[in-house]
Amino acid sequence: MDFSLTQEQTLIRDSALRFVADEYGFAARTALAQSTDGFSREHWKTFAELGWLGIGLPEERGGFAGTPVETMLLMEAFGTGLVLEPFVASVVLGGGALAHGASSSEHFDLLRAMVEGDVLLTLAYAEPDGRFDPAAVVTRARSDGADLVITGKKVAVPFGAAADHFVVSLRTGDSNGDSKGIALAVIDARSGGIARNDYTTIDGLRASDITFDGVRVPRAALLDAPGLELLERVLDDGIAAICAEAVGVMATMQRVTVDYLKTRKQFGVSIGSFQALQHRAVDMLIQLELARSMEIFAAMMLRSAGSTAERRRALSAAKVQVSRSGRYVGQQAIQLHGAIGMTDEYMVGHYFKRMSAIELSFGDVDYHLKRYVALTDARPRVDLPSAGMTQTAEIL
């Protein structure tokens, strides 16, 4: 057990923080969010040059053989500046699906091109009536000779407009709602029969709802790995990534709020001298620290969980804690700022909005509490007499 960073990890963290400090001032971020793509292709090139686009991917797939810790460090730094580039969509989700599930040279080439910054990927898994359940796949792939014909709708596809290829979850089996019979396919975004509704999300990022109307792709578009298992693995990677981002978001809100409490004067004193506000600020710090612990826990359990069920349970726990912490920190950041916190021109509201979007991404608290319970062994570790509890002897 060791919480320290390697020298290389420290360098990655520092370069990511430097990038955010140099490029992600509030005004610069606002301008980028309003640009056509909603992010900077220049920055994306920088990411490729710095090796960030392959950071968590295996070496034999063109990646840099990092661990989830490197991804965590990047994402946390990104969170501090509300970085807009589609790192989660293209690297963690799209790239992750290819890295863990591809077996054809064509797909490996695509992954390599993504790592080099030439191709953008994204994941299209959520459906209109599926809420957060990755097994709720109605989008169907029908075999037709050597081709697949795809019909259905995916929602909230991150950076769907900018992506060159979509990794799409499809039902290849017969019955809907079944956990088997799901496959992932890599589909060229320019394929005929694809219609997109693109929009800016509540946090200033981009997403698309995508309709597939008889989209014809070769069978080779399918990834070999069992679809649902692969999808859940990739989504767990996504959860760990946005938990880390959330910690960066929360840490910034917490820091900015404490600074505000020290400088804002009312009744002739700084408002941070009021105990009611001090205690709220302390609780923000506590929630941040709990979230930070689960950020690390999530990253570690991606690799070190003893089983798939243990990994999923751990990632659900992380998502629950980080979402709850983030909601508290975000709401208090607004409240302690007062009316200025409500304004679009002040930064803290944008962090609050990103945190709210993170809460909704890859499953909310209810979804993950249910998943956690379903994966928990319900048998108590000890059997006690049924008569009742014994009078307590607990001391200190």
Place this chain on the structure above:
Amino acid sequence: MDLSFSPQEQAFRAEVRSFVESAIPDDIRRKTQTGEALTKDEYVAWQRALNGRGWMAPGWPVEFGGTGWTVVQRHIFEEELALGWAPRQIPFGVSMVAPVIIHFGNAAQKAHYLPRILDSTDWWCQGYSEPGSGSDLASLSTRAVRDGDHYVVSGAKTWITLAQFANMIFCLVRTDPAAKKQEGISFLLIDMTSPGVSVRPIVTIDGGREINEVFFDEVRVPVENLVGREGQGWTAAKFLLEYERNGTAGVAGSGQLLDRLKAFAAHQRSGATTLLEQPDFAQKVASVEIELTALSYAQLRALAAESAGSSPGPESSFIKITGTEIQQKITELMLEAAAYGGLAPSNGSAAWYFNFRKVSIYAGSNEIQRNIIAKRILGL
């Protein structure tokens, strides 16, 4: 960064586990599982078993009987003790007064008191709060007046856990009424069998009899029982409180509480299923369990930072707040789990709930902890 345990750490865990399995008599284990009160003799028997293995005081420096373990080993040790249903460690001697004696005491005090803590000759209790001094501890008024080779102590200390078992009490006393309030305080060790010491039990809302008031009526205490310098008591008190707060987080103990809650809920029928199988209750349990997971890693991070630095810092305040809030959530669920059964005192679940209201009050109330963090960490 690596949260997995090394082969050596896993071997250590196995070693602790097998010791705990063999060293705890079945009847004591049964009592700790159900939460039944242990007698003083039962606590002492367990402490002596630990001491026989050399594990009574893992946190002490090796020269005084510590184990020299890493923070991870200490974490594993505490986790295994809780998993094996070991009796709770009584903190007053081994993890409260001992660190003060080691840090501030003289050679004679170390030589005399530390071995007596290790072999359970002495049972210590803590004389801090007074009827008029709670959160504002530095306003305490128990007087110690120098008279030759003795201090003459008069006053009252209150909320003293298990004073009925104790033969020794460490006290904050006022030695200089003229000095600024923190600077007039000294740290004094008092033999409870001295003439003039009396103990009055206080019954708590759960019907428990664990706390007491202790009165000092011109009690003569030898000057050599002063720890540190006269007037240095407040520094020692703050030093001790940080250890106390880390201890009161009770992360491993909360795991036990949670196991007890689950076992209880598994016996509560609700229609065709047990309460533990009901989704809404299961989710409440899951929520607390998740928060406890977060706290346990937060504590490990704090311990790792502490092992790189020195004594526990203000972070221990945060651990105390969250740890006690978690304990309270678990005991609330105990009463909820009981339904109508909870109305009968014999059911016991209400007693847990009532009793655990104390945890956000003792060792510096959670509001005081927040004041400390606001001032010392946030700079507000």
